[in-house]
Amino acid sequence: MADDKKLTTRDADFSAWYNEVVLRSELADYSPVKGCMVIRPNGYGIWERMQRQLDDMFKATGHQNAYFPLLIPESFLHKEAQHVEGFAPEAAVVTHGGGKKLEEPLIIRPTSETIIYTMFAKWVQSYRDLPILMNQWANVVRWEMRTRLFLRTTEFLWQEGHTAHVSEAEAEEEARKMLGVYRDFMEGWVAMPVVTGRKTDSERFAGALRTYSCEAMMQDNKALQAGTSHNLGQNFAKAFDLKFQAENGATEHAWNTSWGVSTRMVGGLVMTHGDDTGLRVPPLLAPIELVIVPIYRTPDEQTLVLEAAERIRKSLGDWDRREPARLRIHVDTREGMKPGAKYYEWELRGVPLRLEIGPRDLASNQGVLVRRDTREKRPVSLGILGEEVSDTLSRMQRDMLAAALDRREANSVRARIDYGAFKELMEGKGGFVYAGWCGDAACEAQIKDETKATIRCLPDEEFQSATKPTECLKCGRPSTVEALWARAY
Amino acid sequence: MADDKKLTTRDADFSAWYNEVVLRSELADYSPVKGCMVIRPNGYGIWERMQRQLDDMFKATGHQNAYFPLLIPESFLHKEAQHVEGFAPEAAVVTHGGGKKLEEPLIIRPTSETIIYTMFAKWVQSYRDLPILMNQWANVVRWEMRTRLFLRTTEFLWQEGHTAHVSEAEAEEEARKMLGVYRDFMEGWVAMPVVTGRKTDSERFAGALRTYSCEAMMQDNKALQAGTSHNLGQNFAKAFDLKFQAENGATEHAWNTSWGVSTRMVGGLVMTHGDDTGLRVPPLLAPIELVIVPIYRTPDEQTLVLEAAERIRKSLGDWDRREPARLRIHVDTREGMKPGAKYYEWELRGVPLRLEIGPRDLASNQGVLVRRDTREKRPVSLGILGEEVSDTLSRMQRDMLAAALDRREANSVRARIDYGAFKELMEGKGGFVYAGWCGDAACEAQIKDETKATIRCLPDEEFQSATKPTECLKCGRPSTVEALWARAY
Numbered sequence: 017m018a019d020d021k022k023l024t025t026r027d028a029d030f031s032a033w034y035n036e037v038v039l040r041s042e043l044a045d046y047s048p049v050k051g052c053m054v055i056r057p058n059g060y061g062i063w064e065r066m067q068r069q070l071d072d073m074f075k076a077t078g079h080q081n082a083y084f085p086l087l088i089p090e091s092f093l094h095k096e097a098q099h100v101e102g103f104a105p106e107a108a109v110v111t112h113g114g115g116k117k118l119e120e121p122l123i124i125r126p127t128s129e130t131i132i133y134t135m136f137a138k139w140v141q142s143y144r145d146l147p148i149l150m151n152q153w154a155n156v157v158r159w160e161m162r163t164r165l166f167l168r169t170t171e172f173l174w175q176e177g178h179t180a181h182v183s184e185a186e187a188e189e190e191a192r193k194m195l196g197v198y199r200d201f202m203e204g205w206v207a208m209p210v211v212t213g214r215k216t217d218s219e220r221f222a223g224a225l226r227t228y229s230c231e232a233m234m235q236d237n238k239a240l241q242a243g244t245s246h247n248l249g250q251n252f253a254k255a256f257d258l259k260f261q262a263e264n265g266a267t268e269h270a271w272n273t274s275w276g277v278s279t280r281m282v283g284g285l286v287m288t289h290g291d292d293t294g295l296r297v298p299p300l301l302a303p304i305e306l307v308i309v310p311i312y313r314t315p316d317e318q319t320l321v322l323e324a325a326e327r328i329r330k331s332l333g334d335w336d337r338r339e340p341a342r343l344r345i346h347v348d349t350r351e352g353m354k355p356g357a358k359y360y361e362w363e364l365r366g367v368p369l370r371l372e373i374g375p376r377d378l379a380s381n382q383g384v385l386v387r388r389d390t391r392e393k394r395p396v397s398l399g400i401l402g403e404e405v406s407d408t409l410s411r412m413q414r415d416m417l418a419a420a421l422d423r424r425e426a427n428s429v430r431a432r433i434d435y436g437a438f439k440e441l442m443e444g445k446g447g448f449v450y451a452g453w454c455g456d457a458a459c460e461a462q463i464k465d466e467t468k469a470t471i472r473c474l475p476d477e478e479f480q481s482a483t484k485p486t487e488c489l490k491c492g493r494p495s496t497v498e499a500l501w502a503r504a505y
Numbered sequence: 506m507a508d509d510k511k512l513t514t515r516d517a518d519f520s521a522w523y524n525e526v527v528l529r530s531e532l533a534d535y536s537p538v539k540g541c542m543v544i545r546p547n548g549y550g551i552w553e554r555m556q557r558q559l560d561d562m563f564k565a566t567g568h569q570n571a572y573f574p575l576l577i578p579e580s581f582l583h584k585e586a587q588h589v590e591g592f593a594p595e596a597a598v599v600t601h602g603g604g605k606k607l608e609e610p611l612i613i614r615p616t617s618e619t620i621i622y623t624m625f626a627k628w629v630q631s632y633r634d635l636p637i638l639m640n641q642w643a644n645v646v647r648w649e650m651r652t653r654l655f656l657r658t659t660e661f662l663w664q665e666g667h668t669a670h671v672s673e674a675e676a677e678e679e680a681r682k683m684l685g686v687y688r689d690f691m692e693g694w695v696a697m698p699v700v701t702g703r704k705t706d707s708e709r710f711a712g713a714l715r716t717y718s719c720e721a722m723m724q725d726n727k728a729l730q731a732g733t734s735h736n737l738g739q740n741f742a743k744a745f746d747l748k749f750q751a752e753n754g755a756t757e758h759a760w761n762t763s764w765g766v767s768t769r770m771v772g773g774l775v776m777t778h779g780d781d782t783g784l785r786v787p788p789l790l791a792p793i794e795l796v797i798v799p800i801y802r803t804p805d806e807q808t809l810v811l812e813a814a815e816r817i818r819k820s821l822g823d824w825d826r827r828e829p830a831r832l833r834i835h836v837d838t839r840e841g842m843k844p845g846a847k848y849y850e851w852e853l854r855g856v857p858l859r860l861e862i863g864p865r866d867l868a869s870n871q872g873v874l875v876r877r878d879t880r881e882k883r884p885v886s887l888g889i890l891g892e893e894v895s896d897t898l899s900r901m902q903r904d905m906l907a908a909a910l911d912r913r914e915a916n917s918v919r920a921r922i923d924y925g926a927f928k929e930l931m932e933g934k935g936g937f938v939y940a941g942w943c944g945d946a947a948c949e950a951q952i953k954d955e956t957k958a959t960i961r962c963l964p965d966e967e968f969q970s971a972t973k974p975t976e977c978l979k980c981g982r983p984s985t986v987e988a989l990w991a992r993a994y
Contacts, residue, residue: 045624048581049611052574054624057639060570080546081553085538086613086644086660087597092537105604108576110613112598113659114648122538124575124599124613135534135543150546155575155644159603170602171575 023364025292030236037286038165041295041365051163051170055279058365059166061303062282063173067153069205069300070175070277073197079149079177084131086155087122092130096255099129102222106158108170124157129223129248129274132178133256136270140180142261146270147190148180166283167240167505174278180258180270184249187271188226191247194275195228198243206281207298207416208232208288209424210242211448211500213473218457221274225249231472231500233424234287237446239472239502242284245275283505288420289389295366296388298416299409304346306332306405307367309358311374322349324378328371332402343405363388368412369405371396389416424448430481435489438501442467448502450475452485452495459490463501471499512853514781519725526775527654530784530854540652540659544768547854548655550792551771552662556642558694558789559664559766562686568638568666573620575644576611581619585744588618591711595647597659613646618712618737618763621667622745625759629669631750635759636679637669655772656729656994663767669747669759673738676760677715680736683764684717687732695770696787696905697721697777698913699731700937700989702962707946710763714738720961720989722913723776726935728961728991731773734764772994777909778878784855785877787905788898793835795821795894796856798847800863811838813867817860821891832894852877857901858894860885878905913937919970924978927990931956937991939964941974941984948979952990960988 023040024032038044043059055063071081087110093100107123125131136148157171177194181187195212202208210230220227224246232240252258253269262268289296299305308328310321325347333342346367348358355372362370366388373383377395385396385404389412396404427447438449453459453471464470474497485495512529513521527533532548544552560570576599582589596612614620625637646660666683670676684701691697699719709716713735721729741747742758751757778785788794797817799810814836822831835856837847844861851859855877862872866884874885874893878901885893916936927938942948942960953959963986974984 045627047574047620048623049574049576049578049620052576054574055572057569057571060572063572064570081549082546083544083549083552083662085536085541085543086646087538087541089538107602107604108599108611109601110597111600112610113596114650115594115596121601122597131536131538134537138534157575161603173572 023292023294026235026290033290033292034283034287035165037290037295037364038283043282043286043295044165046165051160053165053169055173058303059282062285062297062301063279065301065303066201066205066281067175070197070201071151071153073201074151074175074177077149077193077197079151079179081152082150083152083154084128084135086125088125088128088131090121090123092134093123095130096223096252098251099223099255103127103158106160108157108159125154126156126158127274127276128152128154128156128176128178129252129272130256133180133252133258133272136178136180137256137258140258140260140270143182143263146180146182146260147186149177149190150179151175151177164283164505166279166286168280172278172280174276176274176276179273180253181272182260182262182268182270184247184271187249187273188247191226191228191245191273191275194273195230195243195245198230198245198275198277202230202232202242202281203417205298205300206285206288207413207420208242208284209417209421211473211475211479213475213479213500215244215473216457216460216471216499218460219470221246223248223251225251229473231502231504232284232288233427233448233502234284234505235290235423236287237427237448237502239448239504240280240284240287241472241504242281243275243277246273248272248274289416290366294364296416297366297368299368299413302366302368303344304367305344305409306346306369306371307362308345308347308371308373309355309362310347310349311355311372317375320375320378321373322347324373325349328373328383328398328401332405343402359386368409371401387412389419432485433489438469438489439467442469442503446503448472448500449489450481450485450498450500451489452487453497453499454488454491454493455496456488456491456493459488463490467503469501469503472502472504473500474498475500512781512783515724515779522779522781523772523776524654526779526784526853527772532771532775532784533654535654538659540649542654542658544662547792548771551774551786551790552768554790554792555690555694555770556664559686559690560640560642562690563640563664563666566638566682566686568640568668570641571639572641572643573617573624575614577614577617577620579610579612581623582612584619585712585741587740588712588744592616592647595649597646597648614643615645615647616763616765617641617643617645617665617667618741618761619745622669622741622747622761625667625669626745626747629747629749629759632671632752635669635671635749636675638666638679639668640664640666653772653994655768655775657769661767661769663765665763665765668762669742670761671749671751671757671759673736673760676738676762677736680715680717680734680762680764683762684719684732684734687719687734687764687766691719691721691731691770692906694787694789695774695777696902696909697731697773698906698910700962700964700968702964702968702989704733704962705946705949705960705988707949708960710735712737712740714740718962720991720993721773721777722916722937722991723773723994724779724912725776726916726937726991728937728993729769729773729776730961730993731770732764732766735762737761737763778905779855783853785905786855786857788857788902791855791857792833793856794833794898795835795858795860796851797834797836797860797862798844798851799836799838800844800861806864809864809867810862811836813862814838817862817872817887817890821894832891848875857898860890876901878908921974922978927958927978928956931958931992935992937961937989938978939970939974939987939989940978941976942986942988943977943980943982944985945977945980945982948977952979956992958990958992961991961993962989963987964989
């Protein structure tokens with residue numbers, strides 16, 4: 017398993033720290049296929065819990081799952097002008113199948129608008145067939161030059177929601193609603209606070225009318241775009257002939273939305289919560305919530321302590337009948353390994369709670385409960401262990417969100433800042449800067465060019481500053497809108 | 506939705522019937538991509554329930570999920586001699602990525618032994634690292650010339666288990682155990698009885714030591730291979746350098762197994778349970794278990810009946826607190842559609858139970874409950890509806906398995922049969938024939954050539970005939986083993 021070498025610290029080299037945490041906590045590994053990673057059980061267990069919860073939230077908002085082909089005729093991409101411009105350069109192309117050259121090359125889906133709206137067009141005749149509210153869990157491929165585990169890989173896993181509506185208002189409501197679902201999930205489950213808002217034209221999804229996103233701040237003060245939701249307008253409906261007969265008899269093009277989050281969120285979790293000891297997983301997403309480490313010297317003690325550990329595992333596993341969510345407990349029974357080495361490893365892997373029990377603890381019917389986030393240690397009576405563990409996990413979940421929120425706000429600048437100071441900040445410790453923008457794409461491009469910072473989003477009202485900015489960060493002309501600036505992954 | 510034209514009957518044209526049922530019950534649709542289908546929400550809902558249950562069973566037997574790359578360097582396939590022979594002809598080849606020709610072509614995984622055992626080799630040092638028990642839910646691509654919805658498509662969804670062990674005995678035990686899990690699932694959940702046994706050398710998985718399979722009989726008396734489990738021996742471990750230090754200090758190659766089931770099972774479900782009215786879904790896999798069809802004429806009646814339907818949905822949905830498996834109920838509130846048209850549609854879609862309620866029913870606090878499998882109709886007091894529905898669903902699940910088993914046994918021949926009669930049977934109504942085999946691949950090949958029947962498996966003991974066959978079906982020489990012969994999908 018993990019080797020004993022100390023982790024690089026976040027301060028010393030955040031990027032090296034990130035890779036080490038991902039590899040050594042066995043979330044993922046490099047594969048022999050360029051740009052593709054292997055998601056190991058520790059990482060996949062987190063992703064599975066993300067999937068399960070998101071899937072429940074999608075179903076609760078009326079969506080159904082379906083599955084569309086991996087391979088898409090190259091010509092489909094070309095039907096929507098902006099879309100092909102955005103995705104053709106990243107395409108992986110299948111030219112041969114079954115030993116023969118294909119008549120038309122197929123691309124591996126980078127996203128599925130083209131194939132899905134082709135099918136919608138086949139299924140929709142009248143307004144009665146709308147809305148269609150679908151989601152697909154799938155892998156996609158985008159040829160990337162510089163890849164990072166979880167954050168940017170050639171293949172990644174995601175979900176993509178696709179919907180069709182009778183009106184622009186309904187599509188807009190859907191796009192906003194799903195952005196809200198993402199925010200609820202990221203804050204409630206990943207304990208990762210996000211700023212929501214609209215993308216500028218230059219950062220919009222290729223083919224969308226409007227793109228909304230969730231932007232989180234990582235511990236190096238860079239932004240991570242953790243999820244996007246698009247109002248596609250009628251762009252794809254027109255390109256793929258998705259029409260319906262309206263209630264008034266007229267033939268109209270449908271209005272679409274699409275929205276997606278991916279395994280990138282696992283990277284966001286690491287960079288939001290990890291510390292110099294390793295990973296910290298929010299309890300709701302932890303494949304193991306509590307690890308029990310038995311302590312003993314003699315074979316008699318071993319028998320005694322392992323029996324007690326197993327008894328606890330069974331009773332807590334059933335404790336409060338929260339089906340199917342009984343507490344997820346693991347007893348570390350490995351022999352020939354000191355308790356200290358086990359602590360080290362489980363801390364590296366980010367398991368939220370650890371219970372240490374030895375013969376002396378058992379004699380006084382207690383154990384020592386250790387929180388991974390604060391590393392607080394305290395004796396707990398085994399008689400009330402179930403309540404204690406359950407309460408502590410809930411508290412941790414809240415505390416982790418609060419800590420991440422505090423960190424974000426401490427590294428956000430809302431005061432008026434001149435461009436020189438802004439540039440210095442971006443080249444130094446970074447952070448989120450809320451500042452005025454004249455709305456001119458030239459200013460946006462120049463700032464990006466000179467500072468590597470981009471407009472992450474035009475924040476939604478609740479994230480906007482109490483005092484509205486009055487002038488553009490770059491040109492000093494009157495501001496038309498407040499923008500959130502940051503360097504980003 | 507479904508059109509009103511009558512389905513082709515099974516007797517008239519089984520194959521046309523199958524396609525019509527799949528398309529009209531909206532399980533799946535053809536896509537514009539040759540050989541690839543779209544799984545629509547009705548079909549995906551069944552697959553999701555299959556996945557959920559299998560996943561629970563895999564976890565209960567100690568397996569963890571992981572995810573490996575979709576794309577595999579072409580050279581990997583060539584490292585195991587039989588494997589490349591089996592899979593290279595079906596490969597989809599990616600030759601270009603990111604606008605450039607690749608140095609080495611990548612193939613889309615047809616199965617993942619090569620990439621997974623490459624990674625296992627990286628992770629395993631000592632016997633302490635074994636066993637590795639992993640599973641992956643994934644899409645795979647095999648270039649198929651003649652495709653059939655669900656049964657044989659270029660892309661399909663499946664799970665593939667991959668394990669590594671210290672000994673042949675342990676690998677053999679694992680391969681057999683997972684075959685048992687498949688059988689339990691297919692009988693308990695799909696209500697589809699299967700014969701388990703070993704494949705002959707000619708039908709073995711490319712690269713395996715031994716292949717075991719589950720063989721089900723469809724209503725046209727053809728066999729469907731519904732799942733396979735392979736003892737891979739050390740073939741892949743040797744090809745991919747998967748070695749470990751044994752407890753005695755020696756360096757040894759690991760022993761592997763792999764096992765998989767796919768969306769093909771949905772096709773098996775259709776051909777096991779469908780009837781001339783459409784689909785019949787076993788209750789445990791049904792996305793909707795009970796559909797409530799309200800009956801009314803006047804607006805007042807409509808209000809009354811819809812309120813009652815909604816009350817029932819809420820109370821039954823919570824009825825016995827089987828979290829998360831409350832009863833899955835849908836109320837068909839569509840207006841402008843006669844109850845009869847709704848019945849027709851829900852029968853086509855195979856929803857297990859229908860509750861009809863009108864004003865007169867409500868006056869006597871009852872409804873009419875209709876079973877999809879037997880089409881039995883009976884009045885049920887609303888006071889005990891929860892118990893009635895729950896009991897009826899359990900009974901249906903058992904009855905559907907029993908009916909399929911009866912049908913299979915009625916179409917199985919265990920008596921001594923001469924080759925002429927066998928040939929006639931295979932060209933006529935078909936069925937399962939248990940007969941002797943001399944063990945010579947030439948006899949097997951000749952029979953296949955002359956009758957299109959193949960040895961589905963060498964059945965496990967419990968499926969073998971009470972009176973062992975004494976001579977080979979083909980050549981008359983002494984039989985060395987009992988074989989199950991049938992035409993197959």
